[in-house]
Every structure is written in C-alpha cells, then in structure tokens.
Amino acid sequence: xxxxxxxxxxxxxxxxxxxxxxTLSPDEVNDLDASKNCNFYDKGQVIFHEGNRxxxxxxxxxxKIKLFQIGNEGKEQIIRFAKEGDIIGYRALLSEEPLSASAxxxxxxxxxxVPKSQIMKMIAENPNFNFKMLKMLSHELGEAARIxxxxxxxxxxxxxxxxxxxxxxxxxxxxxxxxxxKLSREEIANIVGTATESVIRLLSDFKKEKLIEVxxxxxKLLNIPELTRVANVFE
Amino acid sequence: xxxxxxxxxxxxxxxxxxxxxxTLSPDEVNDLDASKNCNFYDKGQVIFHEGNRxxxxxxxxxxKIKLFQIGNEGKEQIIRFAKEGDIIGYRALLSEEPLSASAxxxxxxxxxxVPKSQIMKMIAENPNFNFKMLKMLSHELGEAARIxxxxxxxxxxxxxxxxxxxxxxxxxxxxxxxxxxKLSREEIANIVGTATESVIRLLSDFKKEKLIEVxxxxxKLLNIPELTRVANVFE
DNA sequence: AGGAAAACCTGAATTTTATCATAATTTTGT
DNA sequence: ACAAAATTATGATAAAATTCAGGTTTTCCT
Numbered sequence: 001x002x003x004x005x006x007x008x009x010x011x012x013x014x015x016x017x018x019x020x021x022x023t024l025s026p027d028e029v030n031d032l033d034a035s036k037n038c039n040f041y042d043k044g045q046v047i048f049h050e051g052n053r054x055x056x057x058x059x060x061x062x063x064k065i066k067l068f069q070i071g072n073e074g075k076e077q078i079i080r081f082a083k084e085g086d087i088i089g090y091r092a093l094l095s096e097e098p099l100s101a102s103a104x105x106x107x108x109x110x111x112x113x114v115p116k117s118q119i120m121k122m123i124a125e126n127p128n129f130n131f132k133m134l135k136m137l138s139h140e141l142g143e144a145a146r147i148x149x150x151x152x153x154x155x156x157x158x159x160x161x162x163x164x165x166x167x168x169x170x171x172x173x174x175x176x177x178x179x180x181x182k183l184s185r186e187e188i189a190n191i192v193g194t195a196t197e198s199v200i201r202l203l204s205d206f207k208k209e210k211l212i213e214v215x216x217x218x219x220k221l222l223n224i225p226e227l228t229r230v231a232n233v234f235e
Numbered sequence: 236x237x238x239x240x241x242x243x244x245x246x247x248x249x250x251x252x253x254x255x256x257x258t259l260s261p262d263e264v265n266d267l268d269a270s271k272n273c274n275f276y277d278k279g280q281v282i283f284h285e286g287n288r289x290x291x292x293x294x295x296x297x298x299k300i301k302l303f304q305i306g307n308e309g310k311e312q313i314i315r316f317a318k319e320g321d322i323i324g325y326r327a328l329l330s331e332e333p334l335s336a337s338a339x340x341x342x343x344x345x346x347x348x349v350p351k352s353q354i355m356k357m358i359a360e361n362p363n364f365n366f367k368m369l370k371m372l373s374h375e376l377g378e379a380a381r382i383x384x385x386x387x388x389x390x391x392x393x394x395x396x397x398x399x400x401x402x403x404x405x406x407x408x409x410x411x412x413x414x415x416x417k418l419s420r421e422e423i424a425n426i427v428g429t430a431t432e433s434v435i436r437l438l439s440d441f442k443k444e445k446l447i448e449v450x451x452x453x454x455k456l457l458n459i460p461e462l463t464r465v466a467n468v469f470e
Numbered sequence: 471a472g473g474a475a476a477a478c479c480t481g482a483a484t485t486t487t488a489t490c491a492t493a494a495t496t497t498t499g500t
Numbered sequence: 501a502c503a504a505a506a507t508t509a510t511g512a513t514a515a516a517a518t519t520c521a522g523g524t525t526t527t528c529c530t
Contacts, residue, residue, distance in 0.1 A: 069380060070387040072467050079380045095373035100380050123369070126366035127359055134358070137372035138330035145304060145314045145335050151386040152428025153306040156487070185508065193387025195488050200509060216496085216508095232307050342485060342516055390519070396472065451526085 005037035008061065010112075012165040017060045018085030020132050028126065035118040040110050047103040047111060048089060054099055056115040057089040063109020063180055064171070068190065078191045080140075081106075081170050081181075090133070093119065106181060154232065156194045160202050161231035163191050164212070168221060182217040206230075242273035242295065245347075254319030255367050263361065270353040275345050282338040283324060284348060289334060291350040292324040298344020299406070299416055302336040303425065313426045315375075316341075316405050316416075325368070328354065333437045341416060389467065391429045395437050396466035398426050399447070403456060417452040441465075 010016055010033035011026075020109045021032060038061060041047065047058060050069055065082040079101050082088045092099040093116055122129045150159060164179070171181040183191075189199045203219075211227050213220040221227060245251055246261075256267060260469035273296060276282065282293060285304060300317040314336050317323045321337075327334040341349055357364045385394060398413070406416040426436045438454075441447045446462050448455040456462060 022322040051433055069384045073382050073388070074434045077384040077387050079383060082439055091376050092376060093368045093373075095376065095377060096370065097377060102389065123365075130358070130365060134329045134368065135331065137369065137376060138326045138328075139332065141326050141372060141379060142330060142332060142377050144376060144383065148379065148382055148386060149306050149312040151383060152312050153308070153310055184506095196507090197241040197489080197509085198487065204509080234288045310488080419476095431477090432479080432519080433517065 008038065009033050013061055013112075015059065015085040019059060020087060020129070020136060021059070023128055023132075024122075024126070028122065032114065032118060032122075034049045036112040036114050038110060038112045039068045040109065041105045043105055043107050043226075045105050047105065048099055050100065050102040054089045054092045054116075054187055056113050057087050057119055058091055058103070058111045058113055059087050060084055061110040061112055063111070064106040065103050065109065066106055066187070068101050071100050072097050076187075077193065078187065080143075083171065090119075091137075093150050094133075094137070106183070151193055156192060156198055157205075158230065158232045159192045159194070160188070160199060161206070161211075162233060163188065164219065164221065165224070165227060165231055165233075167219075168224070173221060176220060177222070178218045186219065240344050244268050244328050245271065248347075249298055250294065250320040254294060255322060255364070256294070258363055258367075259357070261360070263357065267322070267349065267353060267357075271347045271349050273345060273347045276340045276343065278340055278342050280340050281336055281350065282340065285335065285337040286333050289324045289327045289351075291348050292322050292328055292339070292354060293348055295319055295347045296345040297346055298346070298347075299341040300338050300344065301422070304336050311422075311425045312428065313422065315378075325354075326372075329368075329372070331412055341418070346465060386428055391433055392437055392440075393426060393465065393467045394422070394427045394429070395434060396441070396462050397440075397447075397468060398423065399456065400456065400459070400462060400466055400468075402454075403459070408456060411455060413453045413455045419452065 010021070010029050016022060016029075021029070024032065034162045036059075041063070047065065048054065053224055060082050062084060064085075065088060066074045066078050066215070067080050067082065067088060068078045082103070088103050088111075089099065098154070123133060124130075150162065167179050167181060167183075171179055174180055185199045188203075189196045192199065203212070203214055206227075207214055209226075211221075211223050211230065213222055245302060251257060256264070259267065267286075271294075276298070283289065291293070295317050297319060300321075301313050302315050302317065302323060303311045303313045306312055317338070323338050323346075324334065357367060359365075379405065380395050385397065389397070402414050402416060402418075406414055409415055420434045421431045423438075424431045427434060430441070438449055439446070441462075442449055444461075446456075446458050446465065448457055
C-alpha cells in the first residue's frame with residue numbers, strides 16, 4: 001500500500017461524478033475531502049480481508065476491484081466487482097458486522113478511505129445521500145437474488161455466457177468489442193461457480209461457435225444476441 | 236384475500252415487538268396504525284408477484300411466507316423466508332424497481348400493508364428507524380453473498396444439511412426437535428437448488444444415518460452437531 | 471367415503487460436471 | 501535472457517446429479 005504525493009481532491013475527482021457522492025453540495029464535498037485518505041495499490045493487492053472489521057468505506061477513484069469470499073476448500077468465489085466511482089466495504093460498515101468478503105485489485109488502482117463518522121454524518125444530514133444509500137443496497141440485494149436463482153438453476157454453459165454479458169455491462173467493451181477487464185480463467189471460474197477446466201473448454205466451444213474470440217485474457221464478443229440466447233436470460 | 240373484522244392495532248401487535256417497528260414512539264405507532272391495512276391470507280395464497288410494482292411494504296403479523304423467483308424453465312427458487320415481525324417488499328420499494336420476487340404464504344397468515352408514504356416518513360423523521368433499515372438491508376446482503384458461495388461451491392448433500400440448519404434457525408424447533416415449518420420435498424429442493432428426487436434420496440440417507448427423523452413434512456433433528464459437520468459450514 | 475390429484479419414493483439410464491494427469495504455452499523474477 | 505513458476509489446454513476417467521419411468525402413498529375435493 002504505497003502512498004503517492006498526488007492525492008486528488010474530491011472536487012476534481014472524475015470518479016466522484018459517477019458515484020454516490022455525485023450530488024453533494026460544495027461544502028459537503030470539502031468536508032468529504034478533508035476526511036478522506038487516498039491510497040494506491042498494485043495489481044493483485046488485497047484491500048481488506050473477509051472477517052475483519054471496518055471503520056469506513058473505500059471509494060474507487062481509479063482501477064478495478066474484485067470482491068470475493070473464500071469457501072470451505074479454500075476456493076475463491078467472486079461476489080461482485082467494483083470500478084471507478086463504486087464504493088466497497090459499506091455492507092459491513094452499515095450492518096456493523098465483520099466484512100463478508102475480501103477485496104483485491106485486478107489492476108493498479110487508487111482508493112480513498114472515508115471514515116465511518118463522515119459516512120454517518122452524510123446519512124444523517126443529507127436525506128438525498130441517505131436515500132441513495134438505501135437504493136444502492138436494495139438494488140444490490142435484487143442482483144444477488146437473481147444470481148442465486150441462476151446459480152441454482154442454470155447449467156455451467158449458460159452461466160458462463162451470462163457472466164461474459166455481465167462483464168460486458170460492468171466493464172464495457174472497447175472499440176474492438178473486447179471486454180475491458182482482464183481475468184484469469186480461474187477467476188472466471190470463480191464467478192461462474194465451476195472448475196477452471198470447464199471454463200477453458202467452454203470458452204473454446206464459444207470460440208468454435210464464433211460467439212467470441214480469445215487472445216490471452218482479452219475476450220472479444222462477436223455475437224452478443226446469440227450469446228444472450230445461449231445465456232438463456234429471462235425478461 | 237379476505238378481510239376479517241378483528242384487525243389488530245399496531246400498539247398491541249405481538250409481531251411489532253420483534254420487528255423493525257419495535258422502537259417507535261407511541262405517537263409513531265399510532266401514525267403507523269392509522270396508515271396500515273391488515274389482510275388475511277389462506278395457505279398457499281400469493282401476496283405479490285415478481286415483476287409488479289409495489290407502493291408499500293407488508294409486515295407479517297402472523298404466519299410464514301416464502302419469497303421466490305421463477306427461473307427460466309418455470310422452476311421456483313426460494314430466496315428467503317419471512318415470519319412474524321418480518322417485513323417483505325421493502326427491497327422493491329426502496330430501489331424503486333419492480334419486485335424481484337414473488338411472495339406466498341406457507342400457512343394461514345395475516346399481513347399488514349404499510350403505504351410507501353408512511354415508510355418514507357419514518358425513514359426521514361426517525362434516524363433510528365432509518366438506521367435499522369440500512370442495517371437490515373446490509374445484513375440481508377451479507378446473507379445473500381454467503382448463499383451465493385455455498386450454491387457455487389458445495390455439493391447437494393452439504394447444501395441440504397445446511398438448509399435444514401437454516402430452517403431450524405429461522406423457524407425454530409418445538410420441544411420434540413421438529414422444525415416448525417412444513418415444506419414439500421419440492422420446496423426444499425427449491426431452496427437447495429436441486430431436483431426433488433435428490434432431496435427425497437438425501438433425506439432418506441440422513442434418516443438412515445440417524446441425523447434426522449421424518450414424518451410427512453415434519454423433520455426432526457436428531458443430531459445437530461453431526462448435521463453441522465455434514466453441512467461443512469465455515470466459521 | 472370414494473375417486474382424483476398431488477406428493478412421495480425407488481431404480482436405472484443418461485447427462486453434466488469435476489478431477490486427474492500431462493503437456494504446451496505464457497508470464498515472472500532475477 | 502533464461503530458468504522457474506504459473507497459466508492454459510486437452511484427454512481420460514470418475515463422480516455427481518438429473519431425468520425418466522414406474523410405482524406407492526397421502527391429501528384434497530365433493
């Protein structure tokens with residue numbers, strides 16, 4: 001966790017405008033900025049550990065984060081991702097429980113730590129912020145429920161197809177249709193809930209079926225409608 | 236949805252004392268009572284449908300409720316349960332999204348509908364209530380994450396054992412160690428995320444192993460420590 | 471009470487998925 | 501740049517779980 005000189009001010013932080021902090025008043029932004037603490041992380045660094053207590057939240061100023069639990073046999077299960085403008089650690093903070101997941105960077109990242117007191121102040125004093133918080137938690141809960149149903153009912157092939165689409169929606173595609181996040185096959189398996197070998201095999205099936213193109217850890221989506229059909233998504 | 240004469244007052248409602256409404260002031264309780272609307276449901280009745288919009292929440296005054304999603308092949312996935320003192324429908328209300336799950340009674344039940352305006356008022360005016368709401372959502376989110384990891388990583392046998400323990404914790408045991416909720420084998424399968432036949436087979440295995448005793452839909456837990464071992468739970 | 475429907479149970483066959491072994495390729499550290 | 505380590509890949513095998521088919525029992529309805 002190396003700290004570098006140029007810690008950006010919240011006022012000018014690009015991430016803030018996409019975040020839960022986007023509608024704060026100038027005074028509140030200054031307040032937030034004074035309380036925060038920005039840190040830089042290398043790729044693969046752990047930000048916090050499942051089971052620990054937190055005394056604040058982390059706001060992703062730059063980079064990509066995975067949140068994961070360690071299952072019984074020591075296997076990692078990726079629960080969700082966070083990117084620029086997202087906050088992490090709020091679940092444990094608000095429930096006053098230990099962290100339910102660990103967080104690690106997927107690439108070089110910068111995160112600002114905002115202490116509990118500051119978050120609580122904003123919740124208490126800014127109804128709009130409070131409502132955003134409630135809305136975010138509720139939304140997350142709905143996403144989690146959907147994932148539960150998919151894990152319980154869909155075969156691996158469908159879950160992998162859907163995971164690719166979720167990654168697309170979370171991290172977007174570049175101009176060449178390549179998903180803008182680099183994950184190992186094992187990490188993909190740890191989202192889908194399957195064995196690494198199964199991911200490798202199915203990705204190569206998708207390749208043969210001209211649904212995707214693979215170059216190292218870059219995945220290019222060639223046929224999103226068909227991939228959606230394979231994923232067998234509702235709605 | 237038959238309405239009966241004797242709609243209890245919130246002030247004297249036993250469920251309220253176990254609920255998120257337990258610390259309201261007398262004035263607030265009167266306010267809540269004036270806004271609410273109590274309804275009675277037969278066993279198996281649907282309270283609300285996934286995909287619909289809600290304009291309030293339901294508080295379980297009496298009875299047991301299952302919340303479930305319908306997956307692609309029309310298969311039900313039970314997401315969570317609610318019992319006396321629990322509220323349902325708050326996720327959709329707060330996220331301003333359609334309901335992510337349907338709710339149906341597992342036995343004769345009574346639920347009070349509390350309109351959105353009343354909930355919003357309490358959130359805005361009672362910081363303690365607001366905080367309880369945040370805490371409840373965060374807690375639920377943690378539970379959901381744990382379920383995701385288990386579904387993704389554990390075999391059916393372990394998940395079934397754990398489901399029995401979760402049912403025990405949710406609905407308690409009577410003096411004869413019988414879980415106080417009646418579910419069909421299919422419903423159990425729809426929690427565990429497996430086929431009905433698998434549940435039948437595994438329950439009969441558990442019976443042979445003297446972990447449980449089964450009489451119709453009553454499940455008696457004979458050896459909770461060993462069941463915990465079979466469930467292979469962390470922590 | 472009696473018949474229909476639903477739920478429960480069991481075995482066999484099939485499918486899905488994981489595991490193991492081994493090799494090729496890529497990445498990483500010095 | 502090079503050796504070691506990690507990741508990716510592929511085939512063979514084994515295990516897990518579902519599906520199908522057939523019964524039996526229980527519950528529900530009039």
